[in-house]
Amino acid sequence: MENxxxxxxxxxxxxxxxxxxxxxxFNEWYMGDFGSAYYYQDWDKILRYFAxxxxxxxxxxxxSVPSIxxxxxxxxxxxxxxxxxxxERITGMFSHHVGSQDKRNHADIFAYEQQAIDALAxxxxxxxxxxxxxQYYGTGPLDEDGLKNVAECMNTVGRMCADKGLAVSIxxxxxxAVNKYDHEKFLEMTDxxxxxxxxxxxxxxxxxxxxxxxxxxxxxxxxxxxxxxxTYVNAPDEKRFGAGAEFDEKGGRWFWEPGGGVLDFKGLxxxxxxHNHKGWVGIESDxxxxxxxxxxxxxNYIDTVLDPIYK
Amino acid sequence: xxxxASFGIxxxxxxxxxAFLRAAKxxxxxxxxxxxxxxxxxxMIPMVPNTENVSRNGAPICTASIKTRxxxxxxxxxxxxxxxxxxxxxxxxxAQSQFNSLFETGLPIEKFFDxxxxxxxDTVEALQQxxxxxxxxxxxxxxxxLNQTFQGDEAKIQxxxxxxxxxxxxxxxxxxxxxxxxxxxxxxxxxxxxxxxNDFLKKVDTNLVSYAPDPAxxxxxxxxxxxxxxxxxxxxxxxxxxxxxxxDELDVYKTISPEFPQDGRLQRVYYDLGYxxxxxxxxxxxxxxxxxxxxxILDSKYSxxxxxxxxRMRTFWNNLEKNHxxxxxx
Numbered sequence: 001m002e003n004x005x006x007x008x009x010x011x012x013x014x015x016x017x018x019x020x021x022x023x024x025x026f027n028e029w030y031m032g033d034f035g036s037a038y039y040y041q042d043w044d045k046i047l048r049y050f051a052x053x054x055x056x057x058x059x060x061x062x063x064s065v066p067s068i069x070x071x072x073x074x075x076x077x078x079x080x081x082x083x084x085x086x087x088e089r090i091t092g093m094f095s096h097h098v099g100s101q102d103k104r105n106h107a108d109i110f111a112y113e114q115q116a117i118d119a120l121a122x123x124x125x126x127x128x129x130x131x132x133x134x135q136y137y138g139t140g141p142l143d144e145d146g147l148k149n150v151a152e153c154m155n156t157v158g159r160m161c162a163d164k165g166l167a168v169s170i171x172x173x174x175x176x177a178v179n180k181y182d183h184e185k186f187l188e189m190t191d192x193x194x195x196x197x198x199x200x201x202x203x204x205x206x207x208x209x210x211x212x213x214x215x216x217x218x219x220x221x222x223x224x225x226x227x228x229x230x231t232y233v234n235a236p237d238e239k240r241f242g243a244g245a246e247f248d249e250k251g252g253r254w255f256w257e258p259g260g261g262v263l264d265f266k267g268l269x270x271x272x273x274x275h276n277h278k279g280w281v282g283i284e285s286d287x288x289x290x291x292x293x294x295x296x297x298x299x300n301y302i303d304t305v306l307d308p309i310y311k
Numbered sequence: 312x313x314x315x316a317s318f319g320i321x322x323x324x325x326x327x328x329x330a331f332l333r334a335a336k337x338x339x340x341x342x343x344x345x346x347x348x349x350x351x352x353x354x355m356i357p358m359v360p361n362t363e364n365v366s367r368n369g370a371p372i373c374t375a376s377i378k379t380r381x382x383x384x385x386x387x388x389x390x391x392x393x394x395x396x397x398x399x400x401x402x403x404x405x406a407q408s409q410f411n412s413l414f415e416t417g418l419p420i421e422k423f424f425d426x427x428x429x430x431x432x433d434t435v436e437a438l439q440q441x442x443x444x445x446x447x448x449x450x451x452x453x454x455x456x457l458n459q460t461f462q463g464d465e466a467k468i469q470x471x472x473x474x475x476x477x478x479x480x481x482x483x484x485x486x487x488x489x490x491x492x493x494x495x496x497x498x499x500x501x502x503x504x505x506x507x508x509n510d511f512l513k514k515v516d517t518n519l520v521s522y523a524p525d526p527a528x529x530x531x532x533x534x535x536x537x538x539x540x541x542x543x544x545x546x547x548x549x550x551x552x553x554x555x556x557x558x559d560e561l562d563v564y565k566t567i568s569p570e571f572p573q574d575g576r577l578q579r580v581y582y583d584l585g586y587x588x589x590x591x592x593x594x595x596x597x598x599x600x601x602x603x604x605x606x607x608i609l610d611s612k613y614s615x616x617x618x619x620x621x622x623r624m625r626t627f628w629n630n631l632e633k634n635h636x637x638x639x640x641x
């Protein structure tokens with residue numbers, strides 16, 4: 001591998017749920033339908049698309065764990081299968097703490113997260129990326145006790161991760177119960193020894209935060225990233241707090257590949273260089289209608305815009 | 312007979328361009344219009360248990376997601392009526408999706424049937440408000456999953472089979488009280504696959520529980536679908552039409568990935584109706600001969616080209632009716 005300070009890893013959720021390990025017979029998926037389904041059903045090809053585009057790491061969703069186990073038998077088998085196809089590391093896994101504002105739910109969340117942590121450790125992962133609470137609609141705003149409970153939940157999961165040699169990081173969705181008005185406060189309520197922050201550039205910008213200012217201030221805590229772009233900075237509360245705000249009712253697109261929106265990634269890379277950031281940097285492109293195009297556009301943006309600043 | 316188009320045509324858990332967007336409401340707004348455009352005024356929806364994660368979904372995938380998006384089931388029905396869909400004739404729930412939710416809910420297997428009953432109870436309540444007639448239930452998770460859970464302990468698996476029958480009777484009582492028909496399905500990977508349905512039906516109260524045969528699932532389980540339709544057409548409150556070319560050469564039914572065979576030359580299980588090998592003309596004739604007048608659930612399950620498959624489904628049904636009428640004339 002080229003000697004770099006940062007390497008890019010791609011969250012696989014832009015593909016949906018991948019059910020097959022490897023499809024063996026083109027004609028079975030083509031004849032009669034005459035479409036392209038054959039190319040998008042299995043991990044074999046999807047991993048090779050990432051590796052072919054030059055990405056060395058991937059991240060997975062916790063919801064994928066059952067289907068990966070069904071297809072591969074174990075997470076370890078999955079890791080080895082990915083490595084054979086040029087993916088050097090399964091770096092991260094996204095999970096969530098729905099209901100964490102209520103302490104009575106913590107035992108269930110810890111049981112659930114232990115499964116996620118074990119699965120991530122089994123594939124030699126790095127970082128559990130966690131939505132700290134459920135959606136704002138129906139849950140927010142959180143009072144002081146609620147926020148404290150969410151933070152305590154993160155701290156405990158942070159210690160559980162550390163026991164397995166993993167890190168946990170906060171991934172703050174723009175539609176999460178932890179939101180604009182308690183974003184930094186919440187981060188400061190968590191234990192810096194165990195809880196890090198994964199800066200999802202689009203989510204945080206849509207929430208109304210200046211991503212450069214936030215990173216510059218909290219760079220010690222921001223050890224992980226989900227780089228994605230948006231054209232919708234500082235969305236009003238009613239858009240973020242509505243039912244199912246993650247998916248715009250009319251089909252409007254929240255997220256774009258880096259370079260497809262208005263965020264200042266050049267400025268962010270300058271700051272990463274200033275703070276000597278090292279490690280895996282995630283790309284997330286949920287919501288794209290065309291994953292392959294998005295992956296290739298992203299790689300080109302990294303090669304031509306980001307790498308010349310810092311790599 | 313009433314042709315009812317299934318929303319199971321969409322696999323919400325699949326991969327490919329746009330797969331992620333199947334959870335968006337706009338996707339379903341668009342898709343829902345296509346069913347009446349193809350001449351279907353009645354639909355069946357497969358539903359999963361309510362969990363926090365799926366309740367924010369824009370797809371009508373559970374009662375919670377419908378309530379989140381539309382407020383109440385009545386308001387969702389009004390939305391469907393405005394689009395030209397008259398009712399939700401049936402809802403399918405499955406023990407497999409209940410089992411899948413255990414990962415997220417952390418519920419122990421010992422509480423399985425209590426949770427499944429609650430899921431059914433909630434669904435029946437919604438079904439009444441949708442002006443539906445039938446709750447379709449798949450009573451057990453896959454054999455592979457149960458073998459894994461009970462580490463192959465036959466006695467425990469037999470007890471699970473018996474508990475499933477008891478649960479179906481409970482669900483059946485609730486359905487009867489609410490004027491809904493209960494019809495069970497026997498997918499090829501479940502404990503009542505193929506001929507096992509005969510034993511299962513001996514364990515349930517057939518005044519409360521009916522059986523909805525499905526040719527694809529019977530065929531894959533290695534029995535003759537036509538014979539099962541002949542045997543069970545009279546008691547049926549609903550039947551399901553799914554098509555396949557799949558032959559279970561490697562006993563995929565025993566695995567933990569039965570619908571997505573990981574090995575072998577055959578890996579695609581479902582085909583759009585009319586594009587597989589099932590003899591629907593013969594089955595349609597049996598149903599006509601027995602004066603079956605319930606819903607026929609048309610399930611081009613997990614289609615690879617959904618808009619095209621909706622139109623294909625209409626062509627399929629038109630051809631069945633036309634060809635049967637031509638035979639009658641002869």
